[in-house]
Amino acid sequence: MPESVRQLLTALKTVLVLTVVLGVAYPLLVLGLGRLGLSHQADGSLITVDGRVVASRLVGQAFGGDQWFQPRPSAGDYDAQASGGSNAGPNDPELVATIEKRRAAIARRDGVPPADVPAEAVTASGSGLDPSISPAYALLQVDRVARVRGLPADRVRQLVQQHTTGRTLGFLGEPRVNVVELNLDLRDLR
Structure with a gap:
């Protein structure tokens, strides 16, 4: 496999992983913590x-x-x-x-x-x-x-x-x- 194709696949995998972690998992974690009432803003303060x-x-x-x-x-x-x-x-x-x-x-x-x-x-x-x-x-x-x-x-x-x-x-x-x-x-x- 040529070096440029290997680098392209590595970059695509990195983008995919970061998208899942930062674009899906992290927002869901923050939303979940907010729903649990761990934030002082849960009641609108x-x-x-x-x-x-x-x-x-x-x-x-x-x-x-x-x-x-x-x-x-x-x-x-x-x-x-x-x-x-x-x-x-x-x-x-x-x-x-x-x-x-x-x-x-x-x-x-x-x-x-x-x-x-x-x-x-x-x-x-x-x-x-x-x-x-x-x-x-x-x-x-x-x-x-x-x-x-x-x-x-x-x-x-x-x-x-x-x-x-x-x-x-x-x-x-x-x-x-x-x-x-x-x-x-x-x-x-x-």
């Missing part, structure tokens, strides 16, 4: 209160007023149909001015120096829908939330700790606090 859907664990939302923990800013006003960033870069003077304005407002609202305001407090996520903030940003807001709600700061801080999730699989991402879930539990805190 909807949060219900008193039988009524009030939010999603995966989509941030705005909370008006100092009595609530504040999420990251959103380039699309937390509209899942308008998901996406602003496409403004670090050299965009308008973005830099917006960040500094947000930093000053948060520092004033929470009574901290502007240098203590974390980056995610003043910048939107890539999707504009991120429901989570860092534990540092959540803890920065504890005193304000506790004061406005008339609650002990230690109790509010404990609630933040209860809602702090570690890195995924112990090494992926950063620790985070889901603001939607935190505020829903804060609503019932006495």
Whole structure:
């Protein structure tokens, strides 16, 4: 058998095997795992209160007023149909001015120096829908939330700790606090 024919047969076998493994077996495996409910998205990640859907664990939302923990800013006003960033870069003077304005407002609202305001407090996520903030940003807001709600700061801080999730699989991402879930539990805190 000529060398070129042998190479052609080897290439065709490789394409066939990869098609079966990556085009059939892998998608079926992922589908099966999803159907088993091993994914936190299996239920649509909807949060219900008193039988009524009030939010999603995966989509941030705005909370008006100092009595609530504040999420990251959103380039699309937390509209899942308008998901996406602003496409403004670090050299965009308008973005830099917006960040500094947000930093000053948060520092004033929470009574901290502007240098203590974390980056995610003043910048939107890539999707504009991120429901989570860092534990540092959540803890920065504890005193304000506790004061406005008339609650002990230690109790509010404990609630933040209860809602702090570690890195995924112990090494992926950063620790985070889901603001939607935190505020829903804060609503019932006495």
